[in-house]
Amino acid sequence: MIKLVFSRFFTLLAITSILSACGGGGGSPASPPSITGTAGDGQVQISWTPLNGIYYWIFFTQSNQPFDINNAPNVPQQGFIGASPTYVVGNLTNSLTTSMVANAHSGNVNGPGGPQSNDVIVTPRLAATSWTSQCSGSSCPQSIMNAVAFGDSGSTVLDGSTIHPYVAAGNNGSIYTSPDGLTWTAQPAAALSLCNISTDTLYGVAFNNFTFYVVGSNGALCFNTQSFGNYPQYGLTDVVDLNDNWAPANAVWSPAVTQPDHTTTLYAVGGTEQVFNNNGTSIFVAVGSSGAVWDTTDSQNWLSVASSVSQDLFAVNYTANCGLLTYNYQWIAVGAGGTIIHTTDSSGATSWSAATSPVTSNLRGVACSPNTTLYTYPSNLYVYPPNNTTPIAVVVGDNGTVLTSPDGVTWTSQNSNSSSNVSTVIGTDNLKSVYALNRNLEVRFNNTQFVATSATGNIYTSTDGVTWAKYSVNAGSSLNAITSTSGSNVPNGNFGTVPFSYVAVGSLTANGTTSGFSAISQ
Numbered sequence: 001m002i003k004l005v006f007s008r009f010f011t012l013l014a015i016t017s018i019l020s021a022c023g024g025g026g027g028s029p030a031s032p033p034s035i036t037g038t039a040g041d042g043q044v045q046i047s048w049t050p051l052n053g054i055y056y057w058i059f060f061t062q063s064n065q066p067f068d069i070n071n072a073p074n075v076p077q078q079g080f081i082g083a084s085p086t087y088v089v090g091n092l093t094n095s096l097t098t099s100m101v102a103n104a105h106s107g108n109v110n111g112p113g114g115p116q117s118n119d120v121i122v123t124p125r126l127a128a129t130s131w132t133s134q135c136s137g138s139s140c141p142q143s144i145m146n147a148v149a150f151g152d153s154g155s156t157v158l159d160g161s162t163i164h165p166y167v168a169a170g171n172n173g174s175i176y177t178s179p180d181g182l183t184w185t186a187q188p189a190a191a192l193s194l195c196n197i198s199t200d201t202l203y204g205v206a207f208n209n210f211t212f213y214v215v216g217s218n219g220a221l222c223f224n225t226q227s228f229g230n231y232p233q234y235g236l237t238d239v240v241d242l243n244d245n246w247a248p249a250n251a252v253w254s255p256a257v258t259q260p261d262h263t264t265t266l267y268a269v270g271g272t273e274q275v276f277n278n279n280g281t282s283i284f285v286a287v288g289s290s291g292a293v294w295d296t297t298d299s300q301n302w303l304s305v306a307s308s309v310s311q312d313l314f315a316v317n318y319t320a321n322c323g324l325l326t327y328n329y330q331w332i333a334v335g336a337g338g339t340i341i342h343t344t345d346s347s348g349a350t351s352w353s354a355a356t357s358p359v360t361s362n363l364r365g366v367a368c369s370p371n372t373t374l375y376t377y378p379s380n381l382y383v384y385p386p387n388n389t390t391p392i393a394v395v396v397g398d399n400g401t402v403l404t405s406p407d408g409v410t411w412t413s414q415n416s417n418s419s420s421n422v423s424t425v426i427g428t429d430n431l432k433s434v435y436a437l438n439r440n441l442e443v444r445f446n447n448t449q450f451v452a453t454s455a456t457g458n459i460y461t462s463t464d465g466v467t468w469a470k471y472s473v474n475a476g477s478s479l480n481a482i483t484s485t486s487g488s489n490v491p492n493g494n495f496g497t498v499p500f501s502y503v504a505v506g507s508l509t510a511n512g513t514t515s516g517f518s519a520i521s522q
Contacts, residue, residue: 029114030054030104037100037120040522041127043090044098050085055109056102058083064097066119082109092124127521128451128461128502131473134519139183141516145170145505147205150483168505169205169214173197181503181520195222195255208271209282211299215269219260222253223299257300265289272318285349287313287333295349307352311336315365319408322368322391332408334363334395342408358413363397367436369448394465396431396452404465420466430455435482453479453504477517480506
């Protein structure tokens with residue numbers, strides 16, 4: 001079986017008793033490490049040079065005041081036992097200064113604790129502002145990537161290595177996996193042979209309930225739900241056996257039992273876990289050419305659903321967790337000629353209706369920020385009633401089109417809104433996708449952010465869909481899709497060695513050659 005591990009975590013209530021035991025275990029206290037800290041989005045990455053036979057504890061508080069780990073009242077709020085570098089402390093509030101120290105323990109993790117380290121004071125901030133980390137050379141996908149999805153940030157095995165949680169899909173039936181969004185490995189032909197997609201263009205990929213789905217031209221609809229023991233492989237090529245050794249076991253991608261015929265192109269796929277779904281099932285929806293809509297609740301058997309439109313649909317998103325109206329509108333899909341459709345049934349994705357659109361340009365992406373708070377614990381997810389934030393859906397498309405809606409039915413064009421800066425910041429840049437960082441779906445529920453990608457290598461961010469900021473990634477790139485680790489199940493606020501990040505994928509043209517491309521922002 002795959003073994004998952006997270007460093008032990010303690011809170012303020014337990015720190016006093018834990019510190020009183022720091023002298024136990026025999027041996028001499030170890031010298032303190034010299035630590036450095038790098039602020040991220042809702043996180044801080046802590047680094048130091050570890051020594052053999054020495055164990056490290058990390059302490060932190062969201063205050064800009066240095067503290068003494070042994071003396072009240074300056075005992076830190078939280079801490080982690082048995083940490084190893086680089087260590088990522090997550091679930092922090094952005095814009096709130098964070099103070100961190102560490103100490104070393106000899107003999108065993110509960111051995112004598114030495115003096116505290118230097119104090120590192122940093123301030124977490126929203127990501128998506130710096131994109132200097134980019135794949136290069138052979139680490140990049142060799143084919144143009146059109147879609148990307150994130151599987152699970154908690155997939156850390158016992159030896160500290162991580163399973164590849166990112167999956168990207170693109171031209172020539174190519175599927176790539178990555179542990180970090182920068183180094184990509186092509187899924188071997190043998191793993192994809194059952195799907196018969198080698199000549200297809202894959203346009204969409206999504207993750208849900210331990211399963212990755214990809215969709216594309218010629219009705220392509222493939223999934224991966226292979227397990228090793230009781231845990232999924234997340235579409236990867238390596239897992240860990242009972243003895244903590246790497247055990248190669250190539251994932252196998254399978255075609256859906258029922259799917260569209262070869263005349264249909266599927267451009268997007270989306271899903272939701274049953275924890276967010278009113279009827280307690282996991283549902284996936286794929287959309288495509290000529291108004292095609294297909295859905296499934298079991299991964300393999302897909303059904304065609306009447307969409308009420310004949311235009312191509314380029315994007316779909318599950319929006320019930322956003323609190324649009326009274327959860328009646330579970331899904332929104334957008335497409336050619338300004339087409340917008342939404343579901344009208346509260347139990348799934350079987351009944352669709354067209355919304356009035358204020359534009360005629362092609363719409364490429366849809367996302368929403370929620371008003372539902374998800375509290376995350378080590379083994380359970382709890383959804384509480386909507387809080388007081390106002391839900392909003394954002395749609396993006398060609399020629400810098402940006403639409404917003406509070407309910408999925410009534411849409412406003414921000415291009416013609418005098419209070420918006422869309423026309424001056426985005427202009428006529430063709431927007432390819434949009435992602436909503438749903439802070440309310442995490443313990444660190446602050447700073448909801450929309451991130452849009454463009455065909456000219458730009459990233460645009462907004463907290464309300466009205467006011468936008470522009471960041472350049474690579475002038476020679478087309479950023480076709482974006483995802484992030486947002487919303488993952490992170491026990492006790494600890495990211496371990498898996499940092500939060502956005503990952504954007506697409507293509508890069510250099511010296512007359514076009515290949516795959518990716519960039520990350522942390």
